[in-house]
Amino acid sequence: MNEMNKPYSAACDNNRDPIFNELQKLLRNSATVLEIGSGTGQHAVHFARGLPHLSWQCSDLPENHEGIMQWLDEAALPNTPVPLSLDVTQSEWPESDFDAIFSANAIHIMSWNSVKALFRGISQALAKNGLCVFYGPFNYNNEYTSESNARFDDWLKNRNHESGIRNFEDIEQLAHDAELILQEDITMPANNRLLCWQKQ
Ligand SMILES: C[S@@+](CC[C@H](N)C(=O)[O-])C[C@H]1O[C@@H](n2cnc3c(N)ncnc32)[C@H](O)[C@@H]1O
Incomplete structure (x- = not known):
């Protein structure tokens, strides 16, 4: 919590503009977006302010709602x-x-079973031709893309053995099973990616 007692993530402040630059292009024709794992609510405020043509629907586990509401109430x-x-x-x-459905930095926190459930839910909640956009670190062919991602993965697994950086090819398989077709795989700062699929 910062001095105003709102939850605060420095990472969100650092990554919000690079993510926004991509969302601005990808979501230009979207009217409704569901965010999964909104966390502090910082991203929601930044993206909803910059994309006034759409409705940004936050979601998360109940324990994060008070903090998200503080950000949403203040931004009004x-x-x-x-x-x-x-x-x-x-x-x-x-x-x-x-x-559209957007999620940042959540699938390496969730267990693999939760990631599978996430894709089942996405296939229910996303409209035909809707976009699914994930931001975060990914491995490719089971290889880390940087030393810092390898260290981050160790840290994640020590904290919770069910967490971990996901392998792009495994995520692509779940996406395929959910009738999502990959549209974009964008290089982002600090060894992150922004993946975008479209529902058939
Ligand atoms: C590292 S935080 C990322 C928060 C925010 N999206 C960001 O980029 O700062 C991971 C988020 O995933 C959420 N999360 C973890 N497991 C979840 C689950 N089973 N269902 C929904 N959200 C979950 C957490 O509550 C948390 O908000």
Whole structure:
């Protein structure tokens, strides 16, 4: 928590503009976006402010809602509805056909079973032709793309053995099973990627 008692992530401050530059292009025709694992709510405020043509729907586990609401209340934007309580493993996902689903830095935190549930949920909640956009570190052919990602993966696994940087090819298989076709794989600063799929 910072001096205003809101949750705060320095990483979000660092990565929000590079992510925004890509979202601005990708989401130009989207009206509704569901964010999975909104965390502090910082990304939501930044992206919703910069993309006023769309509604940015935060979601996360209930324990993060108070913090997200602090960010949303302070910003008082017209396009950030109250966060949804969404654990990706729950069987019932929101009914809405979202035009896009966005998630940053969440799939290396969740267990692999949760990642599989995430893709099942996405296939229910995303409209036909909708976009699924993930930001974060990925391995390719089971290889780290940098030393710093290898160290980060060790840190993640020591914290929780079910966490870990995901392999791009494994994620692509889940995406394929969910009828998502890869559109973009964009190099981002600090050895991160921004992946974008479109639902068939
Ligand atoms: C490292 S934080 C990333 C937060 C934010 N997206 C960011 O980029 O700063 C991981 C997020 O995933 C969420 N998360 C973990 N497991 C989840 C689950 N099973 N369902 C939904 N969200 C989950 C956490 O609550 C947390 O907000």
